[in-house]
Each structure stands twice: as structure tokens, then as C-alpha cells.
Amino acid sequence: MRTVDRPAHITAGVSGHVDHGKTSLVRALTGMETDRLREEKERGLSIVPGYAYLESELGVIDLIDVPGHEDFIRMMISGATGIDYLLLTVAANEGIKPQTREHLHIADLLGAGKGLAVITKSDLAVPGACGRVADEIRNFTAGTFMEGCRIIETSVNDTQSIDNLRMCLEQQLLNPVERNDTGQCYLPLDRVFTMAGFGTVATGTLRNGTLATGQEIDILPQGRRAVIRQLQVHNREEDTAYPGQRVAVNLRNVDRAGINRGDVLASPGYLKPTRLLDVELRLLDGPDDPPKYGETIRVLFGTSEVAAKLRILGGGQGQPGSTFAAQLDCERAVAAPVGERFIARSMSPVSTIGGGRILDNAPAKHRRSDRRVVSRLTRLASGDAAEVIRERVRAAGVRGMGIADLARSVNLAEEELAQSLDETECVFIEARRVMSGDAFNALCEQALAEIKEFHEANPLRQGQPLEDLRARLEDGIDETVFRFLVDHLATEDIIRTDKSLVRLRDFDPVEALNADERKIAGEIAAAFKAGGLQPPELNEVLQGNPQRKRLYRFLTETGELAPLHNRDTGRTLVFHRYSIDRAVRKLQRAYPNSTAFTMADARKLLDTSRKYAIPLLEYLDGQRVTVRIGDKRKLL
Template identity: 30%
Template sequence: MIVATAGHVDHGKTSLIQALTGVDTDRLPEEKERGLTVDLGFAYLPIANGEVIGFVDVPGHEKFVRNMVAGIAGIDLGLVVVAADDGVMPQTREHVAVLDLLGVERAVVAVTKVDRSDRARIDAATQDVLSLLAETGLKAIAVHETAASGSDGIGGLLHSLTVEADTVVHHDSGGGFRLAVDRVFVVKGAGVVVTGMVHAGEAAVGDHLWAMPGGHDVRVRAIHAQDRPSETARRGDRAALNLAGIDRDALRRGDWIVTPALLTRSIRVDVMLRVLPTEAKALKHWTPVHVHHGAGHITGRVAILEGGAMVPGAEGLAQLVVDEPLVPAWGDRLVLRDQSARRTIAGARVIDPAGPVRGRARSERLARLATMDEDDPAAAITALLTLDDQGFDAHAFLAGRNIDPSGSADYLSAHDTLSFGPTDRRRVLLRRHWDALLAATVDTVRHDHAAHGDRLGPTLPELRRLLPQAPPPDLLDAAVRALVAEQTLVRRGAVVHTPEHSVELSGDDAALWNHVAIALEVETGSPPALFPLADQIDLSPSDLEGFLDRMVGYGMAVKIARNRYMTPDQVAESEAMAARTAEAFPEGFTAAQFRDTAGIGRNLAIDLLEHLDRSGVTQRRGDLRLLRDEP
């Protein structure tokens, strides 16, 4: 069990921990000199059942609330300390608010310095702190009175903590490993050590993990859990990991040590936001804030998704847009403080760790967030499949919940679905939604034929705009490929049409096209760009561009860039080259690798790859590209 203190400066938190454990948690010279806790302190107490109670002693001064928040994410119990001679003070209120916003549900109250107060003041202080807790989700399970000096009341307090430790449910170690780093240091002869709370999962000596958000691969050399050597660290432990493969300077408080490739960096996080009722005014859209997550904190802004502001005490959907990447998971709790970092103003619970750049406040997006907020992942997947007729990324959904996406089949087996896309980004949708998209695509192409009989058919971008609900490009491309495979549609260059629909070029256009096609295909690997081609054909660039755009409509040419056209056969050859490159580099290939495989210049390689991305043939992941799978 992990216990964190909470309370105003000079109310006796550090002295209380020392009386319980024998450990002075003020370790910094500044703390010794000033008699004031500045940063987090830690102590441990073995108890009769063989378990260890871990204590996090937090600073009480308002200047160091940032450090206080860093120490309490993921704890089991709050130890709320209030001095009888002072009673509830500003940091008592703020610390209790932070405990509540972070989802801590139980607390033990210690009323200190009772030897310096009369009974009336002791009773008043006790009633004040209990009234404060009653306004939150924190339940006071016991109240103990302790003296400023001596051991009065310590035995009873220790008994309550021991009983509570026996009742704490053993933490489920499922999900990927996540440790929130609050300290980084070097031990001579051992190397880099990080400490922090384990928020999820389990890690063992020898495991390879990632240090995020940097993305560094590290190996666990040794582990201490609850201040004891251990082979494993699991959810609920305060742990120290001795790491190999990383320098001290590459780590800092606020980083995470996580299971590889499960959680990702994000600067947009969709949350359920709760404004503290004690705020004097509404929280407005795009308010600058300090965001505390795990043991770290960064700056950012709040985008209110429902209305332009949230009144004190209100709860609603928001997106946090932060200045540096977070490494969040569904259900994580965050604390928001004002721009000057002097006041806690709100708390948040993560719904989507990777919020969208655009359309974050659209009604369909808000409905999706309400669905994603379902506690049971299987129930959420069922609802998402029903709600989203264009499918969703099951890999990202499960990874965002810290669930291994390789088990997605277990969640989808009860549904008639199909999926496509790279292994790590698979779009999943119900077959009935897929069938409806196929039917709508064919109907839209036929309607275009009826309205524009003088052209062969719409291009894919045009078809997407014509459909009742514009599907994502990768989904439409998959639908067209399926319809072409079953010979319901024909794809000629960039144009889609039905097999029975055709158009003929005029004599002049046919003659000019033959001339242009020869010029394009003289060097199959490197067709000339628009201006050199215009010189060869002896046309002005603008006249040639207009003609080539008409040929695109006839399916004779494909516009792959602003000033470059190719024949459908050349584009098909480039797709084959992409497939060949992907076979040689199955983890993803670079533009240079594609260029070398195809034997073409860099500029043409970039133009082709960007066209293949838009066409749904390839998918970009940073500097790498992958082939999209067929549905």
C-alpha cells in the first residue's frame, strides 16, 4: 500500500512520517537548512503480514504544489494532516482537491499538535477537515490526534494504516507496464536508476522497455519494489529500476517507462474535464494551463468541446492541447493548474489519448467520445462498431487502453467484421456497413455517368466528395479495389466507371494524345514534367495542362503532382515497385530505398510516393512507408 501525506506547510507531515517509520524524509540540504519540505520524500514501513507500507511525504508550501502533485498520482490512501492550532488552511484545501481530482477515494486524518491546543480548537479543526472531505469523493476512514512531540496517538494511527493495508485489494497486474518517473540518479557501479509509482502491468529483470516520450529502448538490470530487492515490479508498487542502454541526461521527472510499442506520444488528449466548484469564474475555451500527468507537468491549453466555457463545478468534454508530448492512457487522471501555476482549477480523466487535429467538437465526434468513455472495452467496441459506419482503428483503441492489440480478435469475434490496413493500424468495420458503402459507391458512379455522359467517370477524390458521407481515402480506395476485383467497376488511371460505360476521344484529341503518350513513355522510368513535356509537344504549358486534365477525366492520364502526369501503365509500374520495395523492407521503406529500387530520381520518387499515399496504396509512418492491406 502507498500512502501520501496532504496538508498545509508546517502542519507536521514530515514529523509524522518520521514518528511512524523512523525515517527523516527531508533529504535535501535546503530542506535541512530551512526546516521546510521542498521536494518529495519517501519512507517505508514493514508490517506484520509481510507487506510494506510505502509513504510519500509531499511539500506543503504553495510554491511547491507542483512537486506535491508529482508524488501522489497512483497512491492508495491519503494521509490528511491538519494542525489543531491552525485548522484547515489554503494548502489543506488544495491538497485535498488534488487527491480528489486524481481519484483517491480513502483517507486517514491526523490532527497534529493537539498538545498545543485546547479541546475546543481540536474539535473545531477535526470538524473542519471532515466537512472539507465530505465535499469530495474522499472517505475519512479514521481520525487520530497526535502531539507535536512524543509518540502520543502514533500507535492508533499505525494500527489504522495496518488495518487499511490488509483491506487494499491486490492490484491487477494486467495491461502493459507503466512506471511514472519521479526521480533519476546514478548509482556508482550500477548505473542509471529511475524510481516511481507503477501504474499498470508488471516488469521483470531482463525485460526490454521503452523510456517515453523519448522512445529509448532500455533493459531492466535490477529492481527494488517497496524498498526491497525483487525480480518484478507490478502495479501498486513504488519501484526503483536499474536501467541499461540509456544515459542519465536522457531521462527526467515526468517520463514514463512502458511496455514497448504500446503507448504513443500525444499532444492532443480528449478528456472528461471537471472544474473545481471553488473557482470564482468559468473556465473559458483556449485557457492556458499547466497540465500535471503522472509525475510530470507541461503547459498547454484547454479546448472546451461543448460551449465556450465551463462554470465552476461543471463537468464536460474537452481537448487538452499541450506544448510537449504526453504519454497518456485511457482512464488516466490529470490535474490542471492556472497559467501562473499558483492555483489548482480542474481535473481531467483521459477518454482518447490521441485526439483529432480537426473536427474535435463535431456532434459525431462527441458521440464517439461518449461511446469511448464506456468502462468495459468489449462494450465500447460493440458500440463503436455500431456507431461508426466508416470503421475505427481497433489497434489504436486497445493500445490507448494499455491493452495488447494482438488480442483484438477476442474482442471482435462476436461481430461480423472485416479489417484492412497495416498490422499496427487496422481499420475495422461491420460487414453490413461495408456492404452499404459498396452499394453507395456503385450508385454514385452510375449517377455521375447519367449527369456527365461526356466523361469516363469521376476520379477517386471526386467520388469521395460525391458520396453522401465522404469516407476516409483509405476506406474508399479499399471499396473501389473490391468492386474492381468483382468486375462491378473498372478503374482506368485515376478514373472509376462501370464496365458498360465508355466515351471516345475526338479525332484531334486522339491524335494529340498519341503524341503526348509517346513523349511520356519514351523514358518509362522518368517521364518529363509539364514544362519539358510542353517544349517537346510544342504547346504552351497552360494549353498542355488543360489537355492533360481532360485526359485524366478520360482515364488516359494520371496527375500525380502539380506539374507531373503519367500514363496508367506507368502508375501501375510504380505500384509494383512500391510492392517490391516493401517486400525487401517489411518494417517500412524510405523514399531513398524506393528511389533506388525503381531506378528513378529523387523528385519523381517523392511525387510518386505522395501520390501512392493519396491513392491508398501506401501509408506513411514518419519517414517510412508501408503497403496498405486489402480488406
């Protein structure tokens, strides 16, 4: 993936238990109000994620204020998806609460890599309370990605404490999470609305790729195509939006009814709607009754929530704290890239049971006990780029994969894909198409076995027809792969081939003839050679004898005899190779330097009749020895 060169940027999620001061903290840090719904203001709690940002000379920090109430965990997950940094708030007068724990679990499952703990409402706590809460936080975060994190005491009524927190956040911009651009846009939508004079506007955190005005994008899972009219980032119109930024997208000619929260904007062709997802699922330690095979669970990723049947692969059952391969059968079509993280929640009672990441977003339906599928998904989950690429290409078999499709399937930019391909032993079938080295080697072995079998069954045939060989190879092999295969085997000096036949390098059909057959074949060849350019009739030479017919075909395949068709009589004339070569040499001497000649000129020079001259010249045309121009010809 190529690193995007732009000012430092962090997307920070502000999470914690309900009424632990998240919204007030964001307001104190930024001066922005994130509770925008009337119900939020009336109830004094956040229902949907709120968004604000901090700007400094070092860069920009987007702050996502996620709901803390247990009834709105779905909205919390939507807001936490894609964050790089977590501000875990804990009120000094209450300490760790249930949603504090669930929020940390969710942030961990969603891949947040850094964070700090903020003790809020320090002015409301009794003396010594902040110290006790800090100890509680240290114990609580032990063994998580936030172990040993910095802990800052704050009060929205203490300007100095807010300034300290702001300074700490800005220091994170000196070492931001490196964001990558695979060249493919992925924008889960968390809000859709209409604006007078603009039309439909969709907002979200750009997770991958870039957006630009005038760019075409897909609306998924509907599969509609749209064009970006305008972009805004932090209330400013921009020509381009980058990964990690909060962006508002004004879409041209899209009705509000045609797009919804939870939908996705993606580069054309990048994602396909699907109901099946192969995943790696990690269960939390807590559930006493882990989900079973076939159980319906809630799956949340991006800004979407969907019910899905859980199919645990490999024949076992999930245990608390375990990680395993599974397939999700969603109740409706969804769209998400490979590598996207998700949260799994039980249906009733509703609670977070685990999470994981998508390994394959276009799988076939699997049998529960298929260990090969489990092995394949284990390789995809390894995190080793070369191994993941190798597995994707291996799954494509003899069809191979185009570079663009492969890059999309592994979520890499083509530049990084090219670097990683060097470690995979993949074979380039053409400039932008690769095949697994194992698949290609197996195809080579199959082709050689087929050719050998043909030789054994047809010892007097000069070689196997190319089309016959292709028809016998694995289903799915196309002309490009077949030609590459034949050229490779010929270049490696394993086979010999011409325009229509292929044979093993050491195969010589003459060796298969016994003494009697060699004698008869010699008689047949000698008869046509003696006839020169007025050869005998084929039937006279073969005498209706099956053995002589078989040996005649052998001589034509070796090229010693050339059967030519006389269109005037509809009969086959057979010339010996010696006679044809001798005729060509005469024409070359008589008509050098592309001198033109007629059929009558050639007939007279070669001392033969029209009956033989016409098919001979037409044969030479077909062999690209001569070319006909009107009623004349010239040598090439």
C-alpha cells in the first residue's frame, strides 16, 4: 500500500459509560457541540455519534463522541469503526462501569492500537478518589492494548486540565498511525440528508482510498453508480478527501430515498454485494453460553448492522476466549472489504460476544467439516502478505487472476502487490495476470502426461493435435493460458511443437515402426517422390490396404508427404516434400527480387500441367512462400 503524503491526522474515539462526561469533554476541547438531535439535548445523553475536530500546526485530530448508554451500543460501534486512537473516559465520582468495559472490548476488537485514559469530573470527586480511579484503570487495562497508557485528570471547569489534555493529544500527531491508500475508496455512511440547493449529502469517515470531485463511485449494496459533485472536510470545500478524514459527499442526481445510513460508497467494481462472508471470529472471555453452529447473531461493521447465521467451520464449537474460522450467512446483501473488522453481538439478551475480521468477501458456501477450508482461512488470517496473496491466487486455480482483481481481493495497492508477488512463486501468464506456481506446475505435469498417453495410444502419429490436448486439460483453461503453457514447455526443451501438433522432445514415431512397416512406408514415399510434380493417384499407391493408409497418414504427419486439394476435381493430390522444395528453388532462381509470375509461367517452368500447378501454387500461398496479387504471384 502506498502511504498518503498529507498533514498528520488522527481519528480518536471518545468512549466510556453513560454520563461520564464525554460530550462535555469534547465541547471543552474543541468548542463544538456534538449533541445535535433535540432528543439528545432533552435527555442529556448522546444517542448517535457526534463529530468534532481539533486543528493545530501539527495536523488535525477528528474526535468521535460515541454514545455511552447500553441502549445505543450499536451507534457506539458505528462511531468507533475505523478509529486509530481511544480516549477512554472514566468519571472520578463513579469509576469503571459496565459500558466502560464493553467500550474497551469493542475498541480492542475493532483494532484501535493506541489510547489514553481520561478521568473526568475530577472537581466532583472526594479527595483521593482520582488516585483510586487511576489504580482501577491500570488494573482494568492490564493485558489490553491500553496497558500502561497515560492517565490524565480533567474537569471541564478547569481550563488548565483541558489544555493539558489538548497538548497531550496534539503530541500524538508527531507519531500518527500510518494511513495507507490502496487506491480503492471505502466510505461507510453514518449520516444521509438533503440540503437546499445541493441535494443529497452523505457523510462518514473515509476508511480507505481517496475521493475527488467529479469521481464516479458505487453506492452499495444497491449497486447504483453516482458522481461526486462536491466534497467538504471540516466545513471547508475540498477537491480531494484522504483516508481517515471526516468527509461530506454531495452526490449528483441521487434521490434521498436511494441511499441510507449504513450504505457504502466505494470505487467502481471494488466491492460486490454478498450475503456470505468468511471470517476469523474471536469470542470474549465473558459469555458463559457461547454461540453455537447455526445460531443467529448480530454483526456490526462499518456503519451497518445485519443479522447473520453463524457457521463455525471445522466441526467444533466456539469456546469463550477462542478464535476460529467461521462463515456468516447474512439475512441481506452487504458490502465490505477484506480485512474489515466487525463486532458480534447476541440477539437476546443483547450483549457483545466477540469480534473479528473479514477474510473473504466473495466465498462459496462451505461444508461444516471441510478441513481444507479451515486451512485456507488460517493462511488468509496469517497476516503475511505473501501468504495471503499466494492463497488468493491458489484459489483461482488454472484461471489465474488479473492484477487489478488480486489487488482488490487482498486490499493492497498494486505497487505493494508487485513487491509481495516476488515472494509468492506465482507465474505471470501475461503482463497483468498471474497463476499459482503450484497450479501451473500441476498443469504442466498434466499436459506432459496427456501427451505421453497420446504417444502410447498412437505410436505412429507425429504428435498430438494442440486442440485435442487443450480439450483434455483441466476445465477452465483458456487460450491465453494454453499458449503460455505450450510455449513454456517448448522453451524449456521438454516438448516440440508446430502450428498444429505437439510431441515430447525425445519422441520419434519412426522408432515405433517394425522392419516390415518401414519397408512399406519407404515404398509409399518413393512412389510419390518418383512422380515428381505429376504424382500418382493416392488410391493407386494405397491399394485400399489399411496398413498402407495408416503409414500414409504417418508420412503426412512427419511432413515427408504433403496432401494438396485440387478444387477443380475435388480430389487430393500428394506431393513428396523433395518435389515441393525442388519446385520452390526453381521459382526462386527464375523470379528473384519479388518478380511477378503467372500460373502459366510457373506451369511452363516446372514442366507440369494445370491440374498439378494450381493446387501446388495454392499450397505455397498457404505456406506463405508465395502471395497472390490478382492473377499473378510473387515469392515472399
